[in-house]
Amino acid sequence: MAGxxxxxxxxVRTHLxxxxxxxxxxxxxTFDAKARITRAFWSPSDIRA
Structure with missing residues (x-):
């Protein structure tokens, strides 16, 4: 964590x-002053089936 x-x-693995x-x-x-997530990033290329 940095600031x-x-x-x-x-x-995450899901069995369908x-x-x-x-x-x-x-x-x-990115977190706010109450440690709540205000932004998060991931990409569709991170998904495998």
Whole structure:
């Protein structure tokens, strides 16, 4: 974390009836004074089926 910004990598895996979908972004977020996320970024290229 640097000031009001943070970046981290994570993976979400969802099992659907006919496939498994993974989203694995490097998330970049900005926080307000109450530590609430005010902006977050990821790309459709982070999704695999």
């Amino acid at each position: 009001a910004n943070a970046a981290f990598r994570f993976r 009836p006919d496939q498994v979908v993974e989203i694995e972004p490097i998330e970049v977020m």
